[in-house]
Amino acid sequence: MALLQRMVEIESPSDDKAALDRMGEFLAHEFERLGGKITFYPQKEAGNHLQAEFTGGEGKPVMLLGHFDTVWGMGTLAKMPFRVNAGRAYGPGIYDMKAGITMMVFALRALQAAGNGHRPVTVLLDTDEEIGSATGRPVVEAVAEKSEAVLVLEPSTGPEGYLKTARKGVGDVTLHVRGVAAHAGVQFEKGHSAVVELARQVLEIVKFTDLSRSITVNPAVLRGGTRSNVVAAEASAMIDLRIARAADAGELEKKFKALRPFDPKCSLTVTGGINRPPMERTEATVRLFGIAREIAGGLGLALQESSTGGGSDGNFTSAMGVPTLDGLGALGEGAHASHESIVIEELPRRAALLAGLLQSL
Numbered sequence: 001m002a003l004l005q006r007m008v009e010i011e012s013p014s015d016d017k018a019a020l021d022r023m024g025e026f027l028a029h030e031f032e033r034l035g036g037k038i039t040f041y042p043q044k045e046a047g048n049h050l051q052a053e054f055t056g057g058e059g060k061p062v063m064l065l066g067h068f069d070t071v072w073g074m075g076t077l078a079k080m081p082f083r084v085n086a087g088r089a090y091g092p093g094i095y096d097m098k099a100g101i102t103m104m105v106f107a108l109r110a111l112q113a114a115g116n117g118h119r120p121v122t123v124l125l126d127t128d129e130e131i132g133s134a135t136g137r138p139v140v141e142a143v144a145e146k147s148e149a150v151l152v153l154e155p156s157t158g159p160e161g162y163l164k165t166a167r168k169g170v171g172d173v174t175l176h177v178r179g180v181a182a183h184a185g186v187q188f189e190k191g192h193s194a195v196v197e198l199a200r201q202v203l204e205i206v207k208f209t210d211l212s213r214s215i216t217v218n219p220a221v222l223r224g225g226t227r228s229n230v231v232a233a234e235a236s237a238m239i240d241l242r243i244a245r246a247a248d249a250g251e252l253e254k255k256f257k258a259l260r261p262f263d264p265k266c267s268l269t270v271t272g273g274i275n276r277p278p279m280e281r282t283e284a285t286v287r288l289f290g291i292a293r294e295i296a297g298g299l300g301l302a303l304q305e306s307s308t309g310g311g312s313d314g315n316f317t318s319a320m321g322v323p324t325l326d327g328l329g330a331l332g333e334g335a336h337a338s339h340e341s342i343v344i345e346e347l348p349r350r351a352a353l354l355a356g357l358l359q360s361l
């Protein structure tokens, strides 16, 4: 709890390099004290990504994957301080996922203290997961490529703390409409409204959603126009995409490319697409889950599988074909919300589960 509190009290928003690098240095010191070999992957604008390698027995390393950026801006701590109440600990980023990183430290420490052997372990923590892992992704993939399996310490699912064996793929698309501006009173008929065109396009785009295949398309943010007495020249929409199967990405992206303007004097530009492939429920992942469930049983934990619409860096490693088990982190609730918290008494058991996994893989 002392380590977790210190981590929560070092704020680390995704968009603040100085803050992230402070957090990285703190974590590097913790892993170095355990005998880890530290490597930073320096970044210009993002925080430096952190790797800690631990030697072990035979074979390829097991990768422990996580991120130390949070969705909380600098200064959040003043309104939302670390606090403990009724068996829960609260604070920005505690559940997603500073408690998960704390578990990595204590699982490794426990294995060392017990003198129990394990495979080599590579800890990889990146700094831009919450904003799409643009710079973290190649590092995560390079490490995963050399790993036997990937254990992701992202939050678990629900009050029972289920693991995640499937995650949806995520994407975003921006649709930009260019129309023709005109005075709304003097030359209305000369205008071609980008706002009206966008409104019609949105009604087409929502038809791309197919719940029977778990494909969702969410036109989330619409912008357009300048003043009420001007026929709008510009409008745009930001659209969130989710898919359950990698095979659906191409077809969905094609539908966006096939959009044509209703008003031929308006033009459309589509940018973006799927940027996180889905983590599909592969046989290798199910096998990993089976091992985890057996270890959990010995700890009095009844583990189950779950799937989620949210993405993580586990999506990348799973899409590469590396066996990936996600949601091994803390039990709690309120990720990205002001009631973000973890259940304190479950922490040691979850860390024991992780240690058990490292020993058995």
Ligand SMILES: [Zn+2]
Residues within 6 Å of the ligand: 067, 096, 097, 129, 154, 155, 312
């Ligand atoms: Zn996370």
